[in-house]
Amino acid sequence: MGTMRLTHLLAFILTCLVSSFSQVDHQHLMPQTVVIDGRDHPDQIPDATAYRLFFVSVSIPQNATTSQKAHQAEQLSRLHMADGDRQVLLKTLADFQQKYADLINNYNSSVTIALARGIEPDSDGMLREREALVQATIDELKSSLTSNGLISFVSFIQSEKSHMKIARAALTQ
Amino acid sequence: MRILFGGGAFAILISFVSVGQMNPQYDTYTTWSYDGNTTVTATVVVEGTTTGSCNGIPGCSSATHTIKFANQIGGSFNPNPSSADWITGPSGSVFSYLSGTHTGSATISPGQQIQAWEGGQVWCTFLGAPSFYNFPSIYISLKTTYGQNTLGSQVIGNTRFCGYTPACSNNVIPACGNPSWTDSRPSYLQCTQYLKGNFLKVTVGGSYVCFAFDTDAFGPGPCDP
Numbered sequence: 001m002g003t004m005r006l007t008h009l010l011a012f013i014l015t016c017l018v019s020s021f022s023q024v025d026h027q028h029l030m031p032q033t034v035v036i037d038g039r040d041h042p043d044q045i046p047d048a049t050a051y052r053l054f055f056v057s058v059s060i061p062q063n064a065t066t067s068q069k070a071h072q073a074e075q076l077s078r079l080h081m082a083d084g085d086r087q088v089l090l091k092t093l094a095d096f097q098q099k100y101a102d103l104i105n106n107y108n109s110s111v112t113i114a115l116a117r118g119i120e121p122d123s124d125g126m127l128r129e130r131e132a133l134v135q136a137t138i139d140e141l142k143s144s145l146t147s148n149g150l151i152s153f154v155s156f157i158q159s160e161k162s163h164m165k166i167a168r169a170a171l172t173q
Numbered sequence: 174m175r176i177l178f179g180g181g182a183f184a185i186l187i188s189f190v191s192v193g194q195m196n197p198q199y200d201t202y203t204t205w206s207y208d209g210n211t212t213v214t215a216t217v218v219v220e221g222t223t224t225g226s227c228n229g230i231p232g233c234s235s236a237t238h239t240i241k242f243a244n245q246i247g248g249s250f251n252p253n254p255s256s257a258d259w260i261t262g263p264s265g266s267v268f269s270y271l272s273g274t275h276t277g278s279a280t281i282s283p284g285q286q287i288q289a290w291e292g293g294q295v296w297c298t299f300l301g302a303p304s305f306y307n308f309p310s311i312y313i314s315l316k317t318t319y320g321q322n323t324l325g326s327q328v329i330g331n332t333r334f335c336g337y338t339p340a341c342s343n344n345v346i347p348a349c350g351n352p353s354w355t356d357s358r359p360s361y362l363q364c365t366q367y368l369k370g371n372f373l374k375v376t377v378g379g380s381y382v383c384f385a386f387d388t389d390a391f392g393p394g395p396c397d398p
Binding site: 039049056074075078081083112114120124126148149166167169 | 198208220224269272330331378
């Protein structure tokens with residue numbers, strides 16, 4: 001009886017092995033993508049994402065051209081901030097831009113090394129560090145801006161969510 | 174022995190059915206600015222990376238992702254974008270973190286409406302054509318609204334914020350600045366009684382946003398509906 005059961009179990013396992021092999025050989029890989037459009041669902045754009053995209057859009061490099069600086073000024077004029085708050089924002093953006101560029105460069109270098117060694121890059125770790133940097137930048141602004149400046153800044157970010165989209169896909173074997 | 178064999182077979186089974194899973198996650202943001210004169214500028218950000226594993230997914234480890242920006246603004250609008258309307262941004266392995274920003278500008282005149290096509294996508298050599306985003310047409314125009322300082326002012330630091338409501342001599346409901354808008358100036362300047370609001374109106378789908386660039390006025394004036 002036990003032998004029969006084990007035989008049946010083994011047959012089942014072998015069948016699964018064959019079918020799995022078949023699936024690996026012929027299965028089509030279909031990505032499942034979810035796109036959240038802030039125009040339709042601004043409430044589903046996370047605050048951290050909105051702040052990050054804004055920081056990136058208005059950040060300029062340390063060696064920015066006159067045109068880049070003028071464009072940044074145009075963009076920031078939409079926040080209707082007092083001069084003091086605007087200077088705080090500019091300084092914080094400059095700090096963010098440098099740290100963000102370093103984070104990306106360091107991570108991408110590690111990706112090259114990891115792939116050459118046949119190991120998986122730590123992309124989850126990268127995303128955690130990114131979120132930590134964004135949060136630190138937000139915290140800096142909250143502690144440095146005036147109350148009116150913070151109100152202007154926060155309300156502006158919320159309104160900009162309608163111009164943002166996030167896409168998340170899953171591609172499985 | 175048989176149990177161990179069974180256990181071994183289960184181990185093999187598990188290894189054969191272990192799956193690779195890639196999770197691309199990219200975000201995009203498109204915003205607009207106006208220099209108050211004749212130039213309107215779009216700024217597009219696309220960034221993100223892919224988490225997960227290539228384990229068992231053929232071709233995955235050698236695939237690349239490339240950020241591309243749709244760029245049609247001003248000039249003759251082509252309703253059927255070609256490859257020339259795409260600008261290539263950062264590129265790397267699927268697990269690289271890509272961050273790209275593109276700006277496109279055009280000249281605009283009062284009374285003129287220009288059509289634009291601005292946005293960003295991520296192209297994957299593994300999947301071919303992107304499936305993340307599609308772009309609606311964007312309409313940009315300049316709108317004038319005359320306003321009166323009926324809402325007073327507030328000084329914060331070195332800046333004075335003046336509140337205006339529409340003062341339209343042609344008795345229309347203005348396209349922008351309704352029911353009110355705020356003008357900012359150095360705190361040593363008082364609010365002018367009347368203002369001419371030069372707005373950049375950007376319409377995407379069924380919604381729009383107005384960006385104000387103001388000049389002093391002497392009284393009510395014609396507003397653009």
